[in-house]
Amino acid sequence: MDMLLDLTLRWAHFIAGIIWVGHNYSSVVQRPSWQPLRAEELSDDRSPRFQALLNREHGFFRWASVVTWCAGLLMLWRQGWLPGALALQGGLAPIGVGMYIGTLMMLNVWLVLWPHQKKVLGLVPAGIDERLRCSRITHLSSRTNTMLSIPLLFFMATGSNGGLL
Amino acid sequence: MRHPYDTARGTIALGVLLTLVLAALVRLLAG
Numbered sequence: 355m356d357m358l359l360d361l362t363l364r365w366a367h368f369i370a371g372i373i374w375v376g377h378n379y380s381s382v383v384q385r386p387s388w389q390p391l392r393a394e395e396l397s398d399d400r401s402p403r404f405q406a407l408l409n410r411e412h413g414f415f416r417w418a419s420v421v422t423w424c425a426g427l428l429m430l431w432r433q434g435w436l437p438g439a440l441a442l443q444g445g446l447a448p449i450g451v452g453m454y455i456g457t458l459m460m461l462n463v464w465l466v467l468w469p470h471q472k473k474v475l476g477l478v479p480a481g482i483d484e485r486l487r488c489s490r491i492t493h494l495s496s497r498t499n500t501m502l503s504i505p506l507l508f509f510m511a512t513g514s515n516g517g518l519l
Numbered sequence: 520m521r522h523p524y525d526t527a528r529g530t531i532a533l534g535v536l537l538t539l540v541l542a543a544l545v546r547l548l549a550g
Contacts (some may be wrong), residue, residue: 385533448545497524501531505534
């Protein structure tokens with residue numbers, strides 16, 4: 355039963371992580387360079403750019419970030435590795451660094467990206483200038499997670515392979 | 520002036536740089 359739970363947690367961690375980071379990477383592939391939104395694209399909610407923004411905003415990746423984080427934390431806790439990972443002790447230091455980076459990424463999604471994205475999409479009332487300002491912040495927040503995912507994946511890999519670091 | 524995050528290349532370069540710095544720090548911590 356314990357093995358089944360461990361396997362389920364690891365599986366959930368992988369699937370949810372791929373959904374989360376996959377959404378982020380897909381936005382980088384679709385729009386590799388920053389292209390500012392224009393006021394007319396926001397004021398007309400039928401504009402193709404605005405519709406594309408709305409279609410991407412189904413909340414799936416935000417909740418995937420929570421599942422990834424919870425499953426990762428539970429795995430560490432069940433193995434008795436959580437205190438060592440938190441304290442970056444010995445062989446648990448790499449996965450500890452990965453855990454801190456993943457936590458920052460999840461907080462970035464919920465505390466920086468989402469509140470500003472709600473204004474961009476008009477879910478929270480705001481003037482056009484404020485919505486344009488928020489669209490720049492959501493871009494930087496999203497790319498921060500793209501950037502952080504690179505060391506995160508490295509430390510996840512080295513955490514389970516050990517030895518190298 | 521453009522931000523490194525304004526291109527995919529800049530974002531990836533920063534990510535690789537941060538990886539190298541953190542890996543060096545972890546090695547230092549272990550040593």
